[in-house]
Amino acid sequence: xxxxxxTNKPNDGQLQLTRHDxxxxxxxxxxxxGSWNYERVQNIGFCFxxxxxxxxxxxxxxxxxxxxxxxxxxxxxTTPVMSSLIGGVMMAMEQQRANGEDVEDTMIQSLKVAxxxxxxxxxxxxxWATIRPVLGAFxxxxxLSGMGVVGPLVFFVVWNAIRLASRWYFQxxxxxxxxxxxHDLSGNLLQKFTLGASILGMFILGALVPRWTKVNMPxxxxxxxxxxxxxxxxxxxxxxQLMPGLAPLLLTFFCIWLLRKKVNAVWxxxxxxxxxxxxxxxxxxx
Amino acid sequence: xxxxxxxVLLIVAFLAGVDVILDEWELAQPIVACTLVGMALGHIGEGxxxxxxxxxxxxxxxxxxxxxxxxxxxxxxxxxILVCGPAEVSVKEGIALAIPxxxxxxxxxxxxxxxxxxxxxxxxxxxxxGNLRKLDAIHYLDMVVQGLRIAIPAYLVTIIxxxxxxxxxNSIPKVITQGLSIAGGFIVAVGFAMVINMMANNTVxxxxxxxxxxxxxxxxxxxxxxxxxxxxxxxxxxxSPQFNTTVAPADSKGAPSAEDDIDAALDDL
Numbered sequence: 001x002x003x004x005x006x007t008n009k010p011n012d013g014q015l016q017l018t019r020h021d022x023x024x025x026x027x028x029x030x031x032x033x034g035s036w037n038y039e040r041v042q043n044i045g046f047c048f049x050x051x052x053x054x055x056x057x058x059x060x061x062x063x064x065x066x067x068x069x070x071x072x073x074x075x076x077x078t079t080p081v082m083s084s085l086i087g088g089v090m091m092a093m094e095q096q097r098a099n100g101e102d103v104e105d106t107m108i109q110s111l112k113v114a115x116x117x118x119x120x121x122x123x124x125x126x127x128w129a130t131i132r133p134v135l136g137a138f139x140x141x142x143x144l145s146g147m148g149v150v151g152p153l154v155f156f157v158v159w160n161a162i163r164l165a166s167r168w169y170f171q172x173x174x175x176x177x178x179x180x181x182x183h184d185l186s187g188n189l190l191q192k193f194t195l196g197a198s199i200l201g202m203f204i205l206g207a208l209v210p211r212w213t214k215v216n217m218p219x220x221x222x223x224x225x226x227x228x229x230x231x232x233x234x235x236x237x238x239x240x241q242l243m244p245g246l247a248p249l250l251l252t253f254f255c256i257w258l259l260r261k262k263v264n265a266v267w268x269x270x271x272x273x274x275x276x277x278x279x280x281x282x283x284x285x286x
Numbered sequence: 287x288x289x290x291x292x293x294v295l296l297i298v299a300f301l302a303g304v305d306v307i308l309d310e311w312e313l314a315q316p317i318v319a320c321t322l323v324g325m326a327l328g329h330i331g332e333g334x335x336x337x338x339x340x341x342x343x344x345x346x347x348x349x350x351x352x353x354x355x356x357x358x359x360x361x362x363x364x365x366x367i368l369v370c371g372p373a374e375v376s377v378k379e380g381i382a383l384a385i386p387x388x389x390x391x392x393x394x395x396x397x398x399x400x401x402x403x404x405x406x407x408x409x410x411x412x413x414x415x416g417n418l419r420k421l422d423a424i425h426y427l428d429m430v431v432q433g434l435r436i437a438i439p440a441y442l443v444t445i446i447x448x449x450x451x452x453x454x455x456n457s458i459p460k461v462i463t464q465g466l467s468i469a470g471g472f473i474v475a476v477g478f479a480m481v482i483n484m485m486a487n488n489t490v491x492x493x494x495x496x497x498x499x500x501x502x503x504x505x506x507x508x509x510x511x512x513x514x515x516x517x518x519x520x521x522x523x524x525x526s527p528q529f530n531t532t533v534a535p536a537d538s539k540g541a542p543s544a545e546d547d548i549d550a551a552l553d554d555l
Binding site for chain 1: 304307308309310311312313315317318321330331334335337338339341342343344345346347348349350351352355356382385388389392399400402403405406409410412413414415416418421422424425426428429432461462464465466467468469470471472473474475476477478479480481482483484485486487489490491493494495496497498499500501502508511512514515516518519520522523526529
């Protein structure tokens with residue numbers, strides 16, 4: 001601690017965040033969405049994340065503290081993990097401002113707004129639409145194929161390792177690079193990462209659709225008796241001969257089509273419930 | 287249910303309620319939440335089985351923008367209590383019950399998120415005083431409300447008599463329970479569809495179909511698919527002209543010079 005205090009106020013009384021502040025922000029960032037609300041979404045959580053910075057830079061000054069809190073209680077909405085990158089940049093900006101550099105309050109705010117949209121644009125597809133579902137499906141299939149508790153354990157450990165590493169790295173990157181981070185982001189790297197993740201995700205989903213969607217159609221189409229042998233052909237046999245997994249594929253496309261028609265996912269589930277019940281009544285599905 | 291089980295159960299329910307809004311540790315994802323409830327109630331096997339099945343259904347339930355997804359915490363916790371608790375509801379019935387529970391949870395979540403708008407204005411007043419400690423308190427309070435949103439219903443379910451639950455479930459006609467159990471196999475497709483719908487574009491569709499065809503090879507497990515998928519992604523990124531703009535000019539420079547040589551040779555003739 002004393003070592004940090006020394007590096008804290010070295011040359012000409014410049015204010016600087018300590019390692020402790022960075023760690024505290026890192027842990028606090030994990031509570032970003034705790035006060036999710038319809039009006040300003042993650043605002044309280046983001047201010048909560050910025051607290052160690054505000055304390056360090058404006059600690060003794062109630063007026064400056066109030067101003068800083070107000071700055072960070074404005075509208076905030078991004079992929080949770082990405083708040084660490086934004087937070088890191090904000091920490092760097094606030095530090096410059098506190099040291100008397102020419103950083104306007106409005107600039108800090110407009111920068112936050114400028115970052116959150118594009119970052120959600122890459123964060124949502126990567127974390128919510130790829131990593132979590134692919135990992136979840138992987139863990140679920142481990143559990144269902146007899147591995148039991150290994151499934152949930154793998155999910156929990158791998159997800160949190162990725163999440164914590166991302167948050168730590170993003171915050172460091174944002175704090176060290178400050179505004180330059182926007183330049184890094186405009187490069188190809190994030191695009192490449194997003195595309196790579198979607199390729200992996202789509203490929204895995206292609207495999208999961210026929211493996212885990214269960215459509216069984218025991219409806220008897222024909223019954224041929226020849227030489228004392230009775231050959232029964234069910235609707236399922238016909239589908240399987242055309243292409244294994246065809247029925248799950250068609251069902252999935254039907255769902256995608258409904259989603260694109262703006263039908264709510266919950267309604268689609270109810271439609272499928274009805275389909276199951278009606279199909280069972282007429283012995284089509286079993 | 288012993289007192290200890292009940293306490294552990296309520297802690298799990300509370301944490302799932304907090305984490306379903308945080309979306310950080312993913313304790314509320316069915317595969318984790320149901321397993322934890324199973325542990326609390328001494329039926330891990332059933333908990334894992336229910337959680338894994340619900341996980342596939344809930345793949346596409348994500349917090350994006352201001353849309354509130356069906357609530358994974360309520361669905362997982364309450365249906366896991368019914369399946370792993372003394373009522374011993376079957377896993378298939380548990381899956382069918384999870385969907386209406388998810389919607390009930392979603393509605394409650396809408397209430398809480400609206401309530402927090404009010405708290406957000408309280409936070410503005412606190413900010414005006416420059417009081418960071420009170421801001422912390424507001425944030426914690428909001429999370430406690432989210433935790434109770436799941437913990438209270440979970441407690442209520444544990445005090446309903448086992449006979450009442452079983453009688454209610456047995457009174458459902460066989461056509462419905464069988465139909466729902468069949469549909470349980472279908473509704474996984476909705477989760478897949480939601481995720482595909484988000485990722486799909488002309489570039490990545492072919493990879494979906496490659497995966498679909500390879501799924502026919504039964505000996506290829508998911509780890510194998512993972513390795514293949516990463517390789518496909520890397521190969522695509524290496525070859526895609528979109529990311530090789532620095533290489534392209536070098537080539538195009540080379541090409542004209544070759545043509546120039548030919549032109550020069552032709553001129554000589």
